[in-house]
Amino acid sequence: MVSQDDTFVEASRGIDDDRRAELTLGALVCLVVLLLLGMVAFVLREAWPSFAHNGLAWFGPGGSVDNQIQAIFTSGDLREAAQYTFHAWPIVWSTILTTTGAVVIAFVSALFVAVFIVEFAPDWLKRVLEPVVRLLASVPSVIYGLVGVLVVVPFIGNHLVTQGEKASVTPVIQLSGYSLLAAVLILTVTIAPIMIAIFAEGLRSVPRGWIEGSLALGVNRWRTYWKIAVRTARPALVAGTVLAVARALGEAVMLSMVSGSVGFAPNPADGLIFLFEPSRGLAATIIRNTEELSSPPMKHTLYAIAAVLLFSSAMLSLIGWAAKRPMKRYLVAGGSP
Amino acid sequence: MGLSNPPPVRWLTGSAAPAATLREPQIAGQHGNGNGRSPAHGFVATPRRVAPASFAIDRMQVEDLSVSYGSKLAVDSVSFPIRQGEVLALIGPSGCGKTTLLRSLNRLTELTRTASLTGRITLDGIDIAAMEPTSLRRRVTMVFQQPNPFPMSVFDNVAYVLREQARRRPKRAALRAAVHEALARAGLLDEVSDNLDHPALRLSGGQQQRLCIARALAADPEVLLLDEPCSALDPQSTKVIEDLIVKLREEVAVVIVTHNLQQAYRIADHVAFMYLGELVEYGGVKGIFGAAREARTREYVSGAFG
Amino acid sequence: MSAVGAPASPGAVRRSESSSSWRLSDRIGLGFAWLLGLLFCAVAVSIVIYLLIQGVRYVRPSLLVTSPSAGYTQSETGGFLDPMIGTLIVALLAMAIAMPVGIATAVWLSEFARPAGLARVAESTVEMLAGTPSIVLALFGTIIFESPALGFLSQTSGGIVFGRSFFAAGAMLSLVALPLVVSTVREGLQAIPTHVREASYAVGKSKIATTRRVLLPAARPSVITGAMLGVGRVIGDTAIIVVLLGATLNLEGVGGVPLLGTLRGTGSTLTSYIYDNAPTGDYNQPNKAYAAAFVLLVIVLALNAGVDVFARRAKELRWG
Numbered sequence: 001m002v003s004q005d006d007t008f009v010e011a012s013r014g015i016d017d018d019r020r021a022e023l024t025l026g027a028l029v030c031l032v033v034l035l036l037l038g039m040v041a042f043v044l045r046e047a048w049p050s051f052a053h054n055g056l057a058w059f060g061p062g063g064s065v066d067n068q069i070q071a072i073f074t075s076g077d078l079r080e081a082a083q084y085t086f087h088a089w090p091i092v093w094s095t096i097l098t099t100t101g102a103v104v105i106a107f108v109s110a111l112f113v114a115v116f117i118v119e120f121a122p123d124w125l126k127r128v129l130e131p132v133v134r135l136l137a138s139v140p141s142v143i144y145g146l147v148g149v150l151v152v153v154p155f156i157g158n159h160l161v162t163q164g165e166k167a168s169v170t171p172v173i174q175l176s177g178y179s180l181l182a183a184v185l186i187l188t189v190t191i192a193p194i195m196i197a198i199f200a201e202g203l204r205s206v207p208r209g210w211i212e213g214s215l216a217l218g219v220n221r222w223r224t225y226w227k228i229a230v231r232t233a234r235p236a237l238v239a240g241t242v243l244a245v246a247r248a249l250g251e252a253v254m255l256s257m258v259s260g261s262v263g264f265a266p267n268p269a270d271g272l273i274f275l276f277e278p279s280r281g282l283a284a285t286i287i288r289n290t291e292e293l294s295s296p297p298m299k300h301t302l303y304a305i306a307a308v309l310l311f312s313s314a315m316l317s318l319i320g321w322a323a324k325r326p327m328k329r330y331l332v333a334g335g336s337p
Numbered sequence: 338m339g340l341s342n343p344p345p346v347r348w349l350t351g352s353a354a355p356a357a358t359l360r361e362p363q364i365a366g367q368h369g370n371g372n373g374r375s376p377a378h379g380f381v382a383t384p385r386r387v388a389p390a391s392f393a394i395d396r397m398q399v400e401d402l403s404v405s406y407g408s409k410l411a412v413d414s415v416s417f418p419i420r421q422g423e424v425l426a427l428i429g430p431s432g433c434g435k436t437t438l439l440r441s442l443n444r445l446t447e448l449t450r451t452a453s454l455t456g457r458i459t460l461d462g463i464d465i466a467a468m469e470p471t472s473l474r475r476r477v478t479m480v481f482q483q484p485n486p487f488p489m490s491v492f493d494n495v496a497y498v499l500r501e502q503a504r505r506r507p508k509r510a511a512l513r514a515a516v517h518e519a520l521a522r523a524g525l526l527d528e529v530s531d532n533l534d535h536p537a538l539r540l541s542g543g544q545q546q547r548l549c550i551a552r553a554l555a556a557d558p559e560v561l562l563l564d565e566p567c568s569a570l571d572p573q574s575t576k577v578i579e580d581l582i583v584k585l586r587e588e589v590a591v592v593i594v595t596h597n598l599q600q601a602y603r604i605a606d607h608v609a610f611m612y613l614g615e616l617v618e619y620g621g622v623k624g625i626f627g628a629a630r631e632a633r634t635r636e637y638v639s640g641a642f643g
Numbered sequence: 644m645s646a647v648g649a650p651a652s653p654g655a656v657r658r659s660e661s662s663s664s665w666r667l668s669d670r671i672g673l674g675f676a677w678l679l680g681l682l683f684c685a686v687a688v689s690i691v692i693y694l695l696i697q698g699v700r701y702v703r704p705s706l707l708v709t710s711p712s713a714g715y716t717q718s719e720t721g722g723f724l725d726p727m728i729g730t731l732i733v734a735l736l737a738m739a740i741a742m743p744v745g746i747a748t749a750v751w752l753s754e755f756a757r758p759a760g761l762a763r764v765a766e767s768t769v770e771m772l773a774g775t776p777s778i779v780l781a782l783f784g785t786i787i788f789e790s791p792a793l794g795f796l797s798q799t800s801g802g803i804v805f806g807r808s809f810f811a812a813g814a815m816l817s818l819v820a821l822p823l824v825v826s827t828v829r830e831g832l833q834a835i836p837t838h839v840r841e842a843s844y845a846v847g848k849s850k851i852a853t854t855r856r857v858l859l860p861a862a863r864p865s866v867i868t869g870a871m872l873g874v875g876r877v878i879g880d881t882a883i884i885v886v887l888l889g890a891t892l893n894l895e896g897v898g899g900v901p902l903l904g905t906l907r908g909t910g911s912t913l914t915s916y917i918y919d920n921a922p923t924g925d926y927n928q929p930n931k932a933y934a935a936a937f938v939l940l941v942i943v944l945a946l947n948a949g950v951d952v953f954a955r956r957a958k959e960l961r962w963g
Contacts, residue, residue, distance in 0.1 A: 021851035025751040029765050032748060032821075036768045039783045046786065109679050116680035120673065129680075132687050135947050140879030142914045143936050147690060149921050150929055188826045189686065196683075209485035213549070216445055217556060218475030219501045227501070232488055243774070249775020253881040253914075257923045271917060282884075283778050290886045306779045313774045317767075504666075 039291035043307050049297075050304035053084035058304065065263030068134035069289065073298045086301050090265035090307075094279035097180060098255065099248045102187035102197040105210035107241055110192050111230070114199035119225050133200070136193035148186040148318065153177040153258055161276045173278060181275040186258050187251060198243065202236020203229050242320035246313050252283035261288060284311055393420035393606075395484040396560055397442065397477075402456035404437050404446060411437040412474065413614040414456070419560060421590040424582060426605035426622070430642065434614040437604045439562050442592065443477040444470050444581060460559070478553035479562040483569055484545035486537035486552070491529050494537045494548055495519050498556040515555060522588075523551035524581045527616075543574025550581065561585065562592040567600065579604050598638060602626050610634045689942075698937020701930045707938070711916070723935050725893045726916035729809075730878050730939075732905070733888075733912055736813025737820055737877045744817070745824030752825070753832040773822035777815075778917060781886035784815040788887070797897075797907055807889035808897075809906045815883045820873030827872060831865020831957060832833040832858055864957035871950045875943060881914040888915065890925075912930055913939045 028215020051058055068086050075083035117129050130192040166175045206229045230237075260278020263285070268274050280288070282305050292298045397419035404412040412434040419425055419442075425437040437446065446452040458465045466474050475498070475630075486494050492509075495516045500506060507633060516533070520526040525547040529535060537548055546566055553561060563582070567575040582591055583604050595601050601608055601622070608625040611615045618625060618634045629635045636642060707721035748765070756762040788797055789806035797808035835858055843853040859866070889895075889909025896904035911919070913935050919925050920932035 006680070017849040017851050021849075022751075022755050023756070025747050025755060026757075026761070028744065028747050029751050032744060033761075033765050033768045036772055036818075039780075042786050043779065090857040097687060109683065112676045113683045116676040120676055125684075129684065131947070131951065132684075134951070135691075135944065136687055138875050138879070138943055138947055140881065140914055140943065142879070142881045142917050142937060143694065143940060144690075146917055146921055146932055146936050147693065149923055150933075151693070174784065189690070192683075201376070207485070209481065209483060210487055212445070212448065213446065213481060213487070216443060216474055216479040216481075216552065217498045218471045218473070218478070219498065220471045220669060222673050223501055226672065227497075228487060233466040246774040246776075250778060252776065252778040253885070253918060255876075257918070257921055261923070283776055286778050287882055287885060290781075291890075303782060306719060306782045309776050310779050313776060313779075314771055317771055317956065319773050 027112075040310060042218070043303055043310055044273055046300060046303035047307035049300040051307075052083055054086055058086060058088055059092055060087050061089035061265070064159055065090045065285075068262070069298075069301070071276050072301055073289075073292045073295050075295075075297055081315075084297055084301070086304070088305070088308075090263045091285050091305075093265045094180075094263075095249065095281040095283075097279070098183045098187055098259065098281055099245060101180075101184040102191060102248050103241065103245050105184070106188045106192040106195055106244060109188070110195035110199055110240070111237070113192075114196050114203055115225060115230065117196070118200050118203045119221070119229075130200075131198050133193050135187075135326055137197055140225075141190055141254040142252060142257075144190050145254035147257040148182055148254065149178075152182045152185060153179075156276065165273055165276065169273070169277075173262055173264055175273075175276050176260075176278075177276075178258060178278045179276045179277055182267050183255055183259035183279070183281075186254060187248055190251065190254060191247050194247065195240040195244045198236055198240030199233065202233035202240075206232045223237060238320055238323045242316050242323075246316050249312055250283055250309060251281075251317075252287040255281050256284035256287050259284060299336065369436075376413040391422070393422040395419075396421045397454075398457075399438075399442075400457040400459070402441065402454065402458060404434070404436075404441050404452060404454050406449065407451040411614055412441070412611075415616040417609055417616065417619045419590050419592055420607075421559070422587055422594060423606035424586050424591045424604050425607045425609065426595055427609050427611060428598065428601050429611035430555045430637070431596070433611045435611050436564055438611065439479070439564055439592060439594050442560070442562055443474050443479055445474075445479065445509050464604065475556045476558050477560040477562060478556055478558040479564065480546070480549050480553050480566050482565040484542060484549050486540070486545050486548050488538060489536075490534040491520075491537050491540070491548060492516055492533035492574075495551050495555050497552060502556070519551045519555040522554050522585065523547045524577065524584075525551055529546070543577060543621070545569050546570060546578060547573065547581065550578070554585075558589055560590045560592065563591065565594055565596060568596060575600070598626075598640075610637060612637070652872070694933075694936060694940055697933040698940070701934040702937050703934075705802060706931070706934050711911075723913065723931065723938075724918050726911045726913045726935065727938070728841050728847040729888070729894060729912040730942075731908040732809055732821060733813050733816060733884070734874050734877050736809060736906070737816035738870060740814060740817035741820040741824050741873055745821050745869065745873075746828055746859070746866065748821075749825045749828035749832060750859075753829050754850055754858075769822050769825050772818060773826075776882070777880050778882040778886070780815050780818055781883040784811050784883065784887045784917055787811075788814075795907075805889070807887055807909055809888065809908065809910065812884055812887040813906075815887055816877045816880060819880055819883070823872045823876060827869030828862065831862035831869075833836055834865075834957075835861055847880050862957075864953045868950055868953045868957060871946050871953065875946045875950070878912070878939070878942065879914065881918050884912050884915040888912065890915075890919075892916070892919075917941075 046174050063085075065086075068083075071083045072086065082198065117126060118212070121129065154177055156179055157175070160181075161175045161177070161179075169175060210228050210232065214228050216219070219227075230280060259280055261280060262278045264277060266274040266277040266279050270277070286302050286305050289298065289302060293302065372544075382397065394417050398416075399419070402412060402415045404411065415438060417425075421522050427438060429435050440446045441454060442458060442465075446454065447470065454466075460468075460473065460476060465477075487497060487498075492512075496509075496512045499512055499515055517526060517530075520529065525544060528544060529540075529548075537545065540548060546569075550561075550566075567578055570578070579600065585591060586606075593601075593605070605622045607620065608622050609619045610625065610629075612633055618629055618631045620629075625634060626638055629638060707727065708724050709722035710725045711721045711723060748769070752762060752765060783805055787793065788808070788811040789804050791804055793806075794804040796810040797805045839857065839861070840853060843857050844850075848856070888911065890911070891909045892911050894905055894908060894910035896908040917932050917935050917939070920928045920935070922929065
């Protein structure tokens with residue numbers, strides 16, 4: 001039995017509870033936000049010396065990256081004038097190549113596979129494929145790397161690269177199977193399931209009325225699906241692609257296992273052989289050199305690389321958000337009834 | 338327009354109809370067809386929109402059609418003709434197979450896996466089961482209950498079918514005339530002609546539905562199927578679309594499913610009354626509403642159930 | 644795809660539209676979809692089967708219970724008990740931080756979210772965190788944990804804080820799991836219709852009490868789904884482990900205190916074990932790597948199945 005007075009007291013106590021809770025939770029959220037913003041600030045601060053020393057040439061070519069890394073590291077150890085010279089182009093180029101290659105192949109495949117799974121596959125196949133996609137999306141990248149290094153790399157090294165090709169580049173690099181091709185293939189397999197899952201979800205949420213409407217006008221199933229569903233699901237396509245690019249950029253572990261450990265920039269002008277050339281991306285470079293973090297110039301250089309990665313992923317989020325906005329114009333209904 | 342009789346009292350039981358307000362047909366078994374009198378009781382006397390149809394060409398023929406979803410029979414041995422030059426209204430309470438029947442006319446029932454058909458439907462003499470569904474659906478198009486314009490501009494919506502059925506993607510200039518014509522036939526041209534790139538979803542409900550009609554007409558169909566097109570619209574838009582339907586009947590055969598008996602009376606030339614999957618009665622509109630043969634029809638039309 | 648044959652009798656109906664009447668480009672498109680669909684199946688199946696076969700070949704129960712040891716041949720190097728324990732510790736630690744913080748953030752975003760500016764900033768930050776590569780988080784972790792103030796969370800020698808410990812790895816891994824927990828729990832909370840909340844406010848309950856007593860229990864499947872997704876992400880991460888866990892095969896505790904010592908110490912997890920035993924790693928024992936990969940895959944499979952069950956349960960909770 002609650003009397004008038006009791007209710008009133010309880011209600012006002014409720015408001016106090018709420019205010020306290022709101023402040024506490026809000027403070028916690030603030031803390032998290034500050035922590036993350038602080039992370040960005042710290043990374044940039046640690047990265048600054050490397051950028052300051054090299055300027056824009058940081059991104060440019062010039063000399064062997066591996067030698068530079070070695071020089072930077074040893075200079076820190078010997079406490080000489082710290083060496084900061086670093087021209088990261090070969091590893092930047094490697095990241096661009098692997099990411100672009102993997103995302104393009106994965107996008108096309110994921111789109112068709114998603115359309116297949118949602119609409120055209122027979123029922124029993126649909127029921128099998130959906131959990132398989134989800135499983136593949138959650139496999140740790142180190143396992144993909146393991147399969148890559150134990151299966152794909154030897155296959156490329158022993159069966160795809162000819163002796164002649166190997167001989168032709170021996171003075172510069174070794175074609176042992178650790179290659180751009182292996183990196184792109186495994187990276188594609190790593191990011192495709194995520195894209196398929198997001199694309200399929202987007203396709204499934206297309207209002208049935210539009211599909212029926214198009215079929216009722218005499219347009220065949222394929223065109224209906226392609227023109228209406230894929231077009232409507234474009235926000236999901238963008239979201240999935242952005243997510244996949246972010247994952248591909250930051251992939252350190254798997255790439256360091258299959259792409260080779262040489263800071264070499266494969267040159268497409270070399271002809272098809274460039275696919276077999278080893279390389280190393282930005283993230284992989286960091287992970288390969290973590291033991292050298294104790295050396296200050298090395299630390300600054302690695303943080304500089306991390307800053308580049310951080311900046312790229314932030315840019316990607318922004319692009320994803322900006323790309324979705326104009327699409328809302330056609331997709332959101334709104335008018336006087 | 339004055340009413341010769343005041344609106345009569347509605348009777349909830351269909352049987353005891355006061356003789357004073359119900360006129361029995363003089364000749365048993367034959368429908369009256371426009372004797373000028375107001376329709377049966379339970380009905381606000383509504384003026385007809387236009388004169389009855391002047392001609393009628395047989396377009397489609399439904400022969401002994403039955404449709405089942407799994408083991409449940411939705412449509413049971415239905416036969417009737419569909420003619421160009423007239424509007425056919427399918428009336429009946431909810432869930433009695435009207436929409437299923439409509440959807441079987443353009444083989445949209447095939448989208449449901451459990452659906453199965455027996456019987457025959459012909460379009461200009463050819464069995465529609467033997468045609469390609471896509472070509473059938475271009476000749477027999479459908480407008481749905483909820484307006485469903487595609488998430489594109491008005492122009493792209495109407496041009497959709499034209500673009501998809503052409504061998505090569507036609508240029509916009511080539512399509513403009515056809516799009517304008519379809520919009521004009523649907524009575525929408527005046528309202529959107531200043532900006533055909535307006536997003537279709539931003540139109541009002543009535544405009545969207547007329548856009549869907551324009552889109553269906555762009556395919557130049559022979560038969561237009563309408564599934565309760567006005568049920569989601571306000572009275573003003575409903576009036577506009579009803580005028581439109583009556584205007585269109587000369588060019589295409591129109592089949593409209595409707596819950597609204599007044600609407601059926603206003604615009605239909607022939608009426609088919611469906612009850613629990615059966616075609617209870619098929620006949621001219623005056624006959625069905627004035628002096629139906631079957632007791633069930635009379636009861637439904639007088640509002641005894643629905 | 645192609646029509647099921649239609650008999651000539653008038654009663655029968657063609658089941659589906661035949662693709663033979665379509666334009667060539669449409670047929671190529673459909674063929675491509677089938678081709679890629681089946682190719683994807685083939686690749687997926689072959690990867691999984693390959694790992695299972697190799698795993699079965701090399702997994703032996705003894706591996707699960709013996710610790711790794713230094714040695715030269717595959718038979719001398721022991722099993723991976725320590726890495727397994729390491730995975731467990733790291734997952735528990737990360738979720739112990741991520742769950743409360745994640746749920747609190749989700750509740751704040753969903754139920755309070757004032758001022759609006761802060762809410763938007765918080766959302767964007769969490770989203771940015773979701774897209775940040777874990778190697779960057781790992782480097783950031785070194786800044787935090789190498790600072791003298793946090794020396795108690797790892798070991799110190801000669802005045803330099805080592806900064807590598809289970810604490811460090813667990814803390815950074817919680818950041819990896821956080822966005823997943825926040826988004827899943829938030830979705831679960833937002834799926835609860837307003838009338839449930841209104842009913843609770845109408846009897847005088849405060850917002851926070853409503854959340855605690857009504858909303859969160861109702862969103863429990865989503866909370867569990869978020870937790871499982873987070874755990875899946877955490878145990879699959881290698882970069883943070885490699886950087887922040889120190890690179891010792893065995894769990895090497897620090898100081899006398901039993902649990903705290905282990906957490907302050909270094910070790911390895913299944914993922915770093917695989918990384919180190921791959922041909923590109925320091926130890927290069929492919930057989931052990933396969934065995935560990937098999938165990939890890941089984942754990943991930945189990946988690947996935949769990950997520951399926953709870954996600955379905957979350958969907959079944961229809962309020963409308």
